[in-house]
Amino acid sequence: xxxxxxxxxxxxxxxxxxxxxxxxxxxxxxxxxxxxxxxxxxxxxxxxxxxxxxxxxxxxxxxxxxxxxxxxxxxxxxxxxxxxxxxxxxxxxxxxxxxxxxxxxxxxxxxxxxxxxxxxxxxxxxxxxxxxxxxxxxxxxxxxxxxxxxxxxxxxxxxxxxxxxxxxxxxxxxxxxxxxxxxxxxxxxxxxxxxxxxxxxxxxxxxxxxxxxxxxxxxxxxxxxxxxxxxxxxxxxxxxxxxxxxxxxxxxxxxxxxxxxxxxxxxxxxxxxxxxxxxxxxxxxxxxxxxxxxxxxxxxxxxxxxxxxxxxxxxxxxxxxxxxxxxxxxxxxxxxxxxxxxxxxxxxxxxxxxxxxxxxxxxxxxxxxxxxxxxxxxxxxxxxxxxxxxxxxxxxxxxxxxxxxxxxxxxxxxxxxxxxxxxxxxxxxxxxxxxxxxxxxxxxxxxxxxxxxxxxxxxxxxxxxxxxxxxxxxxxxxxxxxxxxxxxxxxxxxxxxxxxxxxxxxxxxxxxxxxxxxxxxxxxxxxxxxxxxxxxxxxxxxxxxx
Ligand SMILES: Nc1nc2c(ncn2[C@@H]2O[C@H](COP(=O)(O)OP(=O)(O)OP(=O)(O)O)[C@@H](O)[C@H]2O)c(=O)[nH]1
Ligand SMILES: [Mg+2]
Numbered sequence: 001x002x003x004x005x006x007x008x009x010x011x012x013x014x015x016x017x018x019x020x021x022x023x024x025x026x027x028x029x030x031x032x033x034x035x036x037x038x039x040x041x042x043x044x045x046x047x048x049x050x051x052x053x054x055x056x057x058x059x060x061x062x063x064x065x066x067x068x069x070x071x072x073x074x075x076x077x078x079x080x081x082x083x084x085x086x087x088x089x090x091x092x093x094x095x096x097x098x099x100x101x102x103x104x105x106x107x108x109x110x111x112x113x114x115x116x117x118x119x120x121x122x123x124x125x126x127x128x129x130x131x132x133x134x135x136x137x138x139x140x141x142x143x144x145x146x147x148x149x150x151x152x153x154x155x156x157x158x159x160x161x162x163x164x165x166x167x168x169x170x171x172x173x174x175x176x177x178x179x180x181x182x183x184x185x186x187x188x189x190x191x192x193x194x195x196x197x198x199x200x201x202x203x204x205x206x207x208x209x210x211x212x213x214x215x216x217x218x219x220x221x222x223x224x225x226x227x228x229x230x231x232x233x234x235x236x237x238x239x240x241x242x243x244x245x246x247x248x249x250x251x252x253x254x255x256x257x258x259x260x261x262x263x264x265x266x267x268x269x270x271x272x273x274x275x276x277x278x279x280x281x282x283x284x285x286x287x288x289x290x291x292x293x294x295x296x297x298x299x300x301x302x303x304x305x306x307x308x309x310x311x312x313x314x315x316x317x318x319x320x321x322x323x324x325x326x327x328x329x330x331x332x333x334x335x336x337x338x339x340x341x342x343x344x345x346x347x348x349x350x351x352x353x354x355x356x357x358x359x360x361x362x363x364x365x366x367x368x369x370x371x372x373x374x375x376x377x378x379x380x381x382x383x384x385x386x387x388x389x390x391x392x393x394x395x396x397x398x399x400x401x402x403x404x405x406x407x408x409x410x411x412x413x414x415x416x417x418x419x420x421x422x423x424x425x426x427x428x429x430x431x432x433x434x435x436x437x438x439x440x441x442x443x444x445x446x447x448x449x450x451x452x453x454x455x456x457x458x459x460x461x462x463x464x465x466x467x468x469x470x471x472x473x474x475x476x477x478x479x480x481x482x483x484x485x486x487x488x489x490x491x492x493x494x495x496x497x498x499x500x501x502x503x504x505x506x507x508x509x510x511x512x513x514x515x516x517x518x519x520x521x522x523x524x525x526x527x528x529x530x531x532x533x534x535x536x537x538x539x540x541x542x543x544x545x546x
Pocket of ligand 1: 102
């Protein structure tokens with residue numbers, strides 16, 4: 001292989017091109033990443049062309065860098081086929097007076113087996129130069145394209161297809177049509193800044209006198225500067241007289257020998273796509289201020305019925321305290337009423353996992369509106385600095401979450417341990433005391449009834465024990481009743497103190513649960529939508545960095 005390589009092509013060049021290829025590899029990887037991150041957010045068509053560049057680069061590099069594909073492109077009659085023949089040293093392409101002449105791309109190749117590459121390019125008409133001819137052009141795959149400005153539309157399609165694939169473009173212009181808008185707008189301006197992958201040939205200079213030729217070249221340069229191609233190489237050539245053909249061959253030999261045209265071309269494509277995607281990268285995502293976050297959690301907590309649950313916790317505590325330590329004769333009245341927590345399906349049975357959905361009333365219209373407003377405020381804030389498509393994707397994420405939010409919040413509330421499981425010790429003691437006091441009262445009452453019965457029946461009175469000046473049965477009855485009522489009042493007061501404490505604890509826990517749900521269900525997806533934007537822009541910057 002070394003023997004067949006052009007003399008300039010040494011180890012240094014090989015190393016350099018390996019480094020370049022690695023750099024390009026990284027940039028292509030980044031471009032691929034950017035298209036993945038932009039999928040579903042950015043316009044699909046814009047992403048498609050970036051994806052195509054990544055795919056094409058893989059194919060092209062896979063075919064090896066030993067060969068360089070050069071296309072002769074230009075308007076009909078500019079002399080592409082004439083130049084193709086001149087460079088090939090043979091009449092390979094038909095040169096005609098009927099326009100257009102060339103309708104199918106032809107290839108002329110020097111060195112290495114070109115067939116895999118030409119298969120990929122889908123060029124059928126092939127001429128392989130015999131070994132030994134034009135050693136300086138070793139590795140050149142020269143294509144003679146149809147005209148781009150053809151009356152035959154398939155010509156233009158073929159030109160566009162190949163212009164996207166080749167490594168180096170040689171634009172063949174002629175003195176009459178060199179400034180045609182068609183070629184400059186459509187093909188040259190998009191290469192702005194990438195003069196390295198372009199050669200401009202002014203053909204048919206034999207038809208111009210000396211001063212005209214200079215004027216024409218100066219004007220052509222002016223047009224190229226306007227195209228954004230001030231550094232483009234311009235070669236005056238005549239395919240007819242052979243003038244400038246040697247210089248063109250030399251220029252081609254030099255570029256083909258570098259074996260970097262393919263990488264340079266792909267690199268230019270990556271630049272173009274990265275610049276296009278980068279347009280959607282102005283601005284940075286904003287952070288969410290704490291106050292706004294708190295306002296959101298407040299609104300969601302209200303909509304989730306936290307207040308209702310908290311007052312039910314307090315009510316349930318008082319209810320159960322009264323049922324255990326209240327005045328026994330009226331306890332049954334208590335039992336007729338349901339525990340406020342059970343009514344919401346948030347009693348102990350629910351906490352044990354038996355119930356996964358509460359029976360909290362659905363949020364009111366006002367609460368729902370408040371939730372929507374708070375979510376919109378947060379979404380607006382997070383998407384404020386983002387370009388339109390990314391801001392829209394943040395809003396879309398929020399819109400997707402909004403409908404599931406009530407159920408998630410309800411589940412969070414239903415799953416919160418409200419701390420109502422433990423019953424205070426004094427309830428049992430007070431209950432026992434209430435039983436004793438009631439028993440005393442009943443005994444006293446029975447005793448007094450017995451005494452009254454004896455008196456009614458005029459039987460002898462049994463001696464009644466006294467405590468001080470009060471008869472014992474009377475003391476038992478009145479003391480039992482008064483003690484029971486007093487104890488019930490005391491229990492009621494204690495229960496209301498406990499209820500307040502428990503309500504406060506339940507509120508803390510519920511708020512924490514709502515906050516966690518807000519974070520998981522809403523803020524995390526919104527965060528990943530904005531993070532995706534940041535990652536996209538990082539990838540685009542990596543793709544653009546040479
Ligand atoms: N005077 C002059 N005529 C030329 C030159 N090069 C080509 N021609 C003539 O220009 C005409 C068109 O040449 P082609 O080589 O067929 O042009 P082409 O660009 O391949 O045209 P299409 O295949 O139709 O796209 C022919 O008559 C050529 O003889 C040149 O350098 N000087
Ligand atoms: Mg032709």
